[in-house]
Amino acid sequence: MQKNTSLIATPCIAIDVMESSARGRRGHVRCQIGEHVAFSTEGLETYCFTNWEPVVYDALLVAAAVEFADRIQHRSALIWDRQLELRIPVHDPDRWNHGEVSGALHDALSFLTGDRWQIEFRRRTKPLDAVQQQRFELPTGITTVLPFSDGLDSLAVAGLMTKELGDKLILVRLGSKRSDDRSSRRYRYPFTSVPYHVRPGTGRFVESSARSRGFKFALICGLAAYLAKAEHIVVSESGQGSLGPALVTVGQAYEDFRSHPLFTNRMEKLFAALFQHEVRFQFPRIWHSKAETLAKFIEECDSSGWAATLSCWQQSRQVSVEKKRRQCGICAACMLRRMSIHAAGLTESKETYVWEDLTASRFEEGATPSFSRQKITGKMKEYAIAGALHLDHLAGLLASPANARTLGLNGFQLSRSLRLPEQEVQQKLNRLLMQHEKEWKNFVHSLGQDSFVANWAIDASL
Numbered sequence: 001m002q003k004n005t006s007l008i009a010t011p012c013i014a015i016d017v018m019e020s021s022a023r024g025r026r027g028h029v030r031c032q033i034g035e036h037v038a039f040s041t042e043g044l045e046t047y048c049f050t051n052w053e054p055v056v057y058d059a060l061l062v063a064a065a066v067e068f069a070d071r072i073q074h075r076s077a078l079i080w081d082r083q084l085e086l087r088i089p090v091h092d093p094d095r096w097n098h099g100e101v102s103g104a105l106h107d108a109l110s111f112l113t114g115d116r117w118q119i120e121f122r123r124r125t126k127p128l129d130a131v132q133q134q135r136f137e138l139p140t141g142i143t144t145v146l147p148f149s150d151g152l153d154s155l156a157v158a159g160l161m162t163k164e165l166g167d168k169l170i171l172v173r174l175g176s177k178r179s180d181d182r183s184s185r186r187y188r189y190p191f192t193s194v195p196y197h198v199r200p201g202t203g204r205f206v207e208s209s210a211r212s213r214g215f216k217f218a219l220i221c222g223l224a225a226y227l228a229k230a231e232h233i234v235v236s237e238s239g240q241g242s243l244g245p246a247l248v249t250v251g252q253a254y255e256d257f258r259s260h261p262l263f264t265n266r267m268e269k270l271f272a273a274l275f276q277h278e279v280r281f282q283f284p285r286i287w288h289s290k291a292e293t294l295a296k297f298i299e300e301c302d303s304s305g306w307a308a309t310l311s312c313w314q315q316s317r318q319v320s321v322e323k324k325r326r327q328c329g330i331c332a333a334c335m336l337r338r339m340s341i342h343a344a345g346l347t348e349s350k351e352t353y354v355w356e357d358l359t360a361s362r363f364e365e366g367a368t369p370s371f372s373r374q375k376i377t378g379k380m381k382e383y384a385i386a387g388a389l390h391l392d393h394l395a396g397l398l399a400s401p402a403n404a405r406t407l408g409l410n411g412f413q414l415s416r417s418l419r420l421p422e423q424e425v426q427q428k429l430n431r432l433l434m435q436h437e438k439e440w441k442n443f444v445h446s447l448g449q450d451s452f453v454a455n456w457a458i459d460a461s462l
Helices: 041-045 054-072 093-097 099-113 152-168 213-228 261-275 290-300 332-343 378-395 401-418 422-447 452-456
Strands: 012-018 029-032 037-039 083-090 116-123 144-148 169-173 196-198 232-234 280-282
Touching: 012 054, 029 054, 037 041, 037 054, 054 083, 054 093, 054 099, 054 196, 054 213, 054 261, 083 093, 093 099, 093 116, 099 116, 099 213, 099 261, 144 152, 144 213, 152 169, 152 290, 169 213, 213 232, 213 261, 261 280, 261 401, 290 332, 332 378, 332 422, 378 422, 378 452, 401 422, 422 452
Parallel strands: 012 029, 012 083, 083 116, 144 169, 144 232, 232 280
Antiparallel strands: 037 196
8 A cells, every 4th residue: 555645744953053162042952053063173274375354164054954954854754855944153144145146056956965955144142263274285277277176086086187188187085194295294185075064963864865965075176166266066977977877766765966967057057146257067987987997097097006095885783704894895885886896997905895795696605704794684685675676777778778768868958068069968878878788788697596685686687
C-alpha cells in the first residue's frame, strides 16, 4: 500500500546564530559563534592577505551556519525536503538582504539541497576586530583557483593544471588540516585550510546527506577568487563524479548537484551580486572518466603520491583496522576509485581497504580478518549495495530507451550551462557513458562471476 506523503509534516527548524551566550528567541535553536561555529585565527588570516574586508568573515560565517543547519535537522525517511530558517549577524545586513544577493543565495541553496531556506540577516552588535594581515608569496597575474583535497581527481587535475598554468594557478585547501608540504611553512601561503569548525554542541549531528558541502566549498573558492582577483575556478571532478550523482538517484533522494554545472552557474550569480566580481567555473575533465584522468596524470606529470590519496566517504572510526585508518573499499566513492585504478592499468596494496577482497562470494568474507565483525552491520551492507548499484545503473543508462528523455534533458541543460552546442554536449555525454559502461563491465568481470559485486550487478552481466 502506497503511503500518502502529503499527510507527513515537513521537518522544520529555526536557528539564531548568536555572537554571545545570550538566549535566542523562543522556539529557535541557538548556534553560538565560538561554540557551535569556531573560527581558527591562524586559518582566517590566510583569507585576509589584502586590506581587511568584513564581508570575507561574513561569507565564511554564512557557510558555517548553513552547514550547521543542514546537519542538525534530520530528513524524514518518506519526504526529502525540510524547512530551514536562519538568522545570521553580519557587518552589512543591507548588502546581504539586497534582493539580488538574497535571491541568488536562496536559489543556490534550494537547488543544491532540495530544501526550503529562509535566511535573514541582521546587524552585528559588535564589529569583529580586524584580522591580522600576513605577507604571502602570492605571484602576480593569478587567473585560476583550484580546490584541493586529498582525493584522486584533485591530485591529478592539480598536477595537470599546474603544468598548464604554472604560477597563474593557486590552490585552495578544502580541509581543516594544512597537510601539503608547502603550507607547512607558517603563514606563507593563503587558503591553506578551511578556517572554521562546526560542532553540534551536545550529542552528534543527526543528518549525514550533507548536500550543503557543495555550497561550502564553492563559496570558499569564490572568496579565494575574489581576493586573488582570479577569473576562473576549476572543478576537478571527472565526469562520473560531476554528472553521475545527478543522472542516477537513490530511492526518493533528491538529485545530487554538488559538483554539477547547474549548481555552479547559480554560485556564479551569487558571487557577481555579493562581491561585484565575475568568476566562471571550469570543468576540464567533465567529459572524461576518472580512469582517463588518472592515466593522463600518470603519463604527463610526476605521478608519485596517487596511491596515498583518499576517496572513502566513511569516517575513520568506522574503517579502522588495528588502530590504523583504511578506506572502506565498498562505498560508491571507493568502488569508483577501484574501478578507475583497474581501468588505468594500475594496482595498489590490498591493505588500502577494509574490504581487501572483492572476489569473495559473500560480502562479509571480503573484509580483512582483522576487521571487527561487529562493525559489519546490515546498514553497511546496504551502503555497499547502493554504491555498486549506482555505478551499475550509470553503466546501463544508454542501453534503455526509457532513459532517452532524461539524457536529452540533461544534454540540453548542460549545453546552456556550459555554453556549448547541444549536439556537441550530447555526443560528449554519450561517449562518457559508454566509457563508464566499458570500465565497469571490465572491472566486474575481472572479479569473477562468483564475486558478491557481480551478484549485485545487473548491467555488468550483459
